[in-house]
Amino acid sequence: MKLFALIKKEFHRFFHDRRLIITMLLPGIVIFLLYTVIGEAIHTEPPKYDYKVYVEGESSVTSMIQSAVEASGNTVEWIPLGDMEAARKEVEEGEATAILSFTEDFDLFGENSAVSVVYDPMDEAGSGFYSLSLAVLQQVGMKFSIHSEPLASDESIGREVMQQILPFIIVCFVFSACMSVTLESVAGEKERGTLATILVTSAKRSHIALGKIVPLACISMLGALSSFLGVVLSMPKLMGLSVGMLGGYRFGAYVLIFLLILSFVPLIVSLISTISTAARSVKEASAYTSVLMIFVMIFSLVTAFVPAIGNWVVAIPILNAVVSMQGLLAGALPVWQSLVSVGMNLVYTAGLMFLMTRMLSSEKVMFGK
Numbered sequence: 001m002k003l004f005a006l007i008k009k010e011f012h013r014f015f016h017d018r019r020l021i022i023t024m025l026l027p028g029i030v031i032f033l034l035y036t037v038i039g040e041a042i043h044t045e046p047p048k049y050d051y052k053v054y055v056e057g058e059s060s061v062t063s064m065i066q067s068a069v070e071a072s073g074n075t076v077e078w079i080p081l082g083d084m085e086a087a088r089k090e091v092e093e094g095e096a097t098a099i100l101s102f103t104e105d106f107d108l109f110g111e112n113s114a115v116s117v118v119y120d121p122m123d124e125a126g127s128g129f130y131s132l133s134l135a136v137l138q139q140v141g142m143k144f145s146i147h148s149e150p151l152a153s154d155e156s157i158g159r160e161v162m163q164q165i166l167p168f169i170i171v172c173f174v175f176s177a178c179m180s181v182t183l184e185s186v187a188g189e190k191e192r193g194t195l196a197t198i199l200v201t202s203a204k205r206s207h208i209a210l211g212k213i214v215p216l217a218c219i220s221m222l223g224a225l226s227s228f229l230g231v232v233l234s235m236p237k238l239m240g241l242s243v244g245m246l247g248g249y250r251f252g253a254y255v256l257i258f259l260l261i262l263s264f265v266p267l268i269v270s271l272i273s274t275i276s277t278a279a280r281s282v283k284e285a286s287a288y289t290s291v292l293m294i295f296v297m298i299f300s301l302v303t304a305f306v307p308a309i310g311n312w313v314v315a316i317p318i319l320n321a322v323v324s325m326q327g328l329l330a331g332a333l334p335v336w337q338s339l340v341s342v343g344m345n346l347v348y349t350a351g352l353m354f355l356m357t358r359m360l361s362s363e364k365v366m367f368g369k
Contacts, residue, residue, distance in 0.1 A: 049074045049097070049125040054090075056081040057102030061115070065100075065136050072132065091120055097129050163329040167322045170224075171300040174261065177223030178268040179289055182216045186276040187285040205360040209353050212273055217266040224265055253328040256338040260321040263345035267317055268296070270352035277359045314340045317348045 051069060055062060055078050062078060069076045081087055081099065090096035099118035106113050117133060119126040189195035198208060272289055279285035299319040314320045320341035327334045 047124070049128060051076040051097040051125065051129050052079065052095075053077065053097050053129065054079050054081040054087045054099045055101075056084075056099070057104065057106060059102045059106045059115075061102070061106070061137065061140065062100070064140075065133050068132055068136050069129075074128075076129075088118060091118060091126065094120070094123055097123075097125050098133075100133065163326050166329055167325040168297075168300040170261065170325070171264075171296060171318065171322060174220070174224040174265055175268055175293055175296050178216075178220040178265065178272055179293070180223070181219050182269050182272040183276060183285055183289060184282045185212050185216060185273050187279045187282045188276075190279075191281055199360070206353075206357045208360055209273075209356045213266060213270055213349075213353060213356075216273065217269045220269055221262070221265050224261060252335075256328055256335065257325055259342050260324055260338060263342040263349075264318055264321045267345045267349045267352070270349045270356070274352050274356050274359070277356050314344055317345055320344060 051074060053076055066076055066078075076097075079096075081101070084099070087096060087099050091099060097119070099116075101116045101118070103112060103114045106115065115137060117130055119130045121127050121130070186195065189198075271292060272285075275288045275292065276282075276285045279288060296318060299316070300322045313323045314337055320337075324334055324338040324341050327337065
């Protein structure tokens with residue numbers, strides 16, 4: 001009976017604590033929402049392309065490729081190849097899709113029969129046409145050589161990698177830096193009883209909130225910048241590229257990335273501080289912050305699965321900074337989007353500071369009354 005009473009006591013404690021129930025159920029809800037968004041993005045109808053392909057030599061394979069292109073809902077325009085260098089330049093600049101070159105008497109499938117495809121793998125249309133053409137050529141069943149010539153440079157490959165990976169890594173490191181110094185900022189003082197001493201003084205609640213967030217944000221910024229510099233300087237070497245590739249970005253891009261980090265560090269600190277204020281213990285604050293970290297990671301990854309995000313993203317905290325950083329790392333310079341994102345993140349930070357001030361004034365939140 002004593003064992004039954006102990007079991008009943010634990011069940012009663014859990015099912016009568018709304019915070020524990022929310023903490024337990026929220027990860028499943030987050031996973032459901034994440035997989036739903038990713039699934040809808042992956043299974044949407046693929047875009048349609050109007051391929052413009054230069055052709056050198058004659059082969060019946062072109063009609064087979066055209067049938068496959070039309071079957072996939074796309075169209076293709078075949079243009080006889082004149083100047084190879086001019087055609088390569090068009091492919092590099094995205095004005096043409098690819099160059100398809102057949103050797104003389106290719107359809108006889110002799111020992112020297114070969115076909116080459118020049119395309120830009122960083123271009124979705126070019127990589128799509130290459131994959132489709134390669135599938136058709138492999139189905140022909142005759143012996144001939146297939147040569148592909150990707151036009152992407154190390155710099156463009158590096159930009160693509162950094163564009164996708166770097167914002168996620170930056171956000172993760174920033175969140176970790178903020179969490180390490182902020183988690184017990186209020187909840188820890190609640191447990192130690194020092195917060196009650198501060199609250200009975202004449203200090204304004206807004207000053208207490210500022211006194212928490214401002215120094216913690218500055219400390220977190222040091223850790224975030226250290227992590228950022230380490231990642232930026234090591235990423236090219238990690239990918240086998242030249243460190244000098246970083247010089248391909250304009251100075252304004254680095255300034256905007258710094259401003260974006262500068263805007264969401266205090267936002268994350270304010271979020272964790274607000275959670276720490278609402279929590280009754282450091283352990284409870286840690287559980288809530290873990291759920292928050294899942295949301296932050298989702299925001300920093302979602303653009304990898306949903307590439308066509310509209311301008312409305314500037315209104316979404318943290319996600320706006322991630323999308324802006326991806327644009328900057330891709331070689332664009334979305335100044336207005338970056339500056340609006342910085343401003344919105346600062347507005348959200350001010351709102352969280354106001355909320356924290358109200359929570360510090362609530363006896364129910366502070367003392368459980």
